[in-house]
Amino acid sequence: MAAAVKLRTDYTASDLRRLAAGSRHANQSRRLLSLAAVLDGMDREQAARIGGMDRQTLRDWVHRFNEQGPDGLKDIRAKGGVARLTAEQLRAFGEIVETGPDRARDGVVRWRRIDLKRVIEERFGVVYHERTIGKLLKQIGFPHISARPRHPGQKVETMEAFKKNFPATLKAHLGHVRKRKPVEIWFQDEARIGQKNGLVRQWARRGTRPRQPADQRYESAYLFGAICPARGVGAALAMPFADTAAMQAHLDEISRTVARGAHAVLLLDRAGWHTTDKLRVPKNITLILLPSRSPELNPVENVWQYLRANWLSNRVFDAYPDIIEAACDAWKSLTATPAVITSIGMRDWAHIGQL
Template sequence: MMAIEITRTDMSTSELRAAAARTKDAKAVRRILAIALVLEGADRKTAAEACGMDRQTLRDWVHRYNAEGITGLSNRYWAGPTPLLNSEQKAELARMVREGPDLEADGVVRWRCVDLKRKIEDRFGVVMHERTVGKQLAALGFRRLSVRPQHPKSDPLAQEAFKKNFAATVKAALPETAHGKPLEVWFQDEARVGQQGTLTRTWAECGTRPRAPRDTRYKWAYIFGAVCPSRATTAALVMPRADTSAMNAHLAEIAKTVASGAHAVLVMDGAGWHNSSALRIPDNITIVTLPPYAPELNPVENIWAYLRANCLAITVFDTYADIVDRCCSAWNAFANDPERVRSIATREYAKGVSA
């Protein structure tokens, strides 16, 4: 092995040690100190072992030092391969995914990796594997998610106006007797639970499609549920049908749960039994109706999704009594978890409303 020789003379050993003291890269510090030891007369083995490297490694770093000086003693990190898509192309891909495909132009109603592979090749002239398309989407922040249903007649502008003007709507709806009282915002809805139950996602081995029981009979019950997120309080009944008499019973149950001396604003949709002339509204409740086709504004819809996924799905009910018992158990498990009640039911647009 050839002898080591340092040909640079622009830095003395004291200057090298001073530079090592200022360097934050620990690996570069060891290399600088090894060079300083060699300049001070230490043999290659001693200098290498003192700085945690072998003799050949020290020889390689001496060559870098001779060629580039002290800056050559730092690691050089590979920048990696050239990205398949530049920033403008990635932005265009993200836009395409957000907007979704056009059935007539693209021939599909949802994007798959194979569809985007063809689109990327046609649009940008870049050929990549389907798995690579998936990695590109993941890097852009996209995931495969279950879509939420949206009624074709829903009006996003009306929903935004409802949220923005909620406080004013409540103030206009409150009777004179409610002014000056503590105000509670409640949300209400109903859900049908029965033998024709629902399925849900489960963990299973890759490549399999797990099976789960699902009944095909037609007995069911209705959960009438209401929640006050600020107090983490709920009021619910399980009823055999959804009609005005059931709604009257639920209103009476909510009225009993409202805090003493307070007034409740009950936010709910415009179902027929919610607007019936035979509805008996308690004195401590004022009803505020949601815009048409706007279930996303009602957090009780999210409660139904939670209960179905965690308590009511993948179940066969033999009798109506079984349905009622399971509905009661599911709602009570939810109602007895105040943090979950607040987490699911809190809505920003309903905060800070006062009489």
């Protein structure tokens, strides 16, 4: 058996125990206690057990202690490899990811890690493993998420122009309203709720795939909903059809919910039952139509997402009355929390002076 390595003599056992008590590194502390036991004359095998190691490992730490002192007993943290892509190359890579692939040139409609591996190799001459591409994407702020649907005919510039010019639009539509009359901004939309229901994401143990009931029947109803984000209130009706009669009933319901003495500006899309001349718009409501194919401008779209995620998805409705009951219960749960309505619905461009 090799002779025991002698410990340096400029530290006493008491010194090492004091250093162990004040150390912020647990592993350094237990190694100091083992060496203190050695200085007290304890058998080295027993001293090694104090630090949770074997005798050979203790011998290695004795060498480190003799060469570097107490700091040599700290764990050595790996510094990692040198970055293989420069900061400028990473920015260029981010632009490539954000722009997306060209179907004719790249042969795909979305980037996969194996595609980006090839792009990096061709563009920057650096070869990565496919798994590393995922880590690289997270590093530059690109998580793997689901895309939102967008109408192919949507024009972003039209939406931006509507938001920019909204104060002027509001002023033009309210020419008949007394200047001192309070004005409320409302948003309106409809959602189909039925037996052919959706499934939403949920927390589950890694490696499992949760199952939820999914009905294949087609019985459904329509929830007409409107919110006033500034007040945190809403008005809704559950109806069997989405038509002019249902819209008229909803307008009347909104009119009754508008604050007494106030005038409501109701922003809504261009569905046929919104634009028909057969509607009798209440005197305390003015309609403003949103640009075509612009659901992003209507926060009620986000309200539907919120209701489905929390109360309407992952369930089966036996019959039409159950659909109506579920829709009403979900809306009541929403209106019971005015702060949620405000949080979902407030828009800088629409609520100038109300934020």
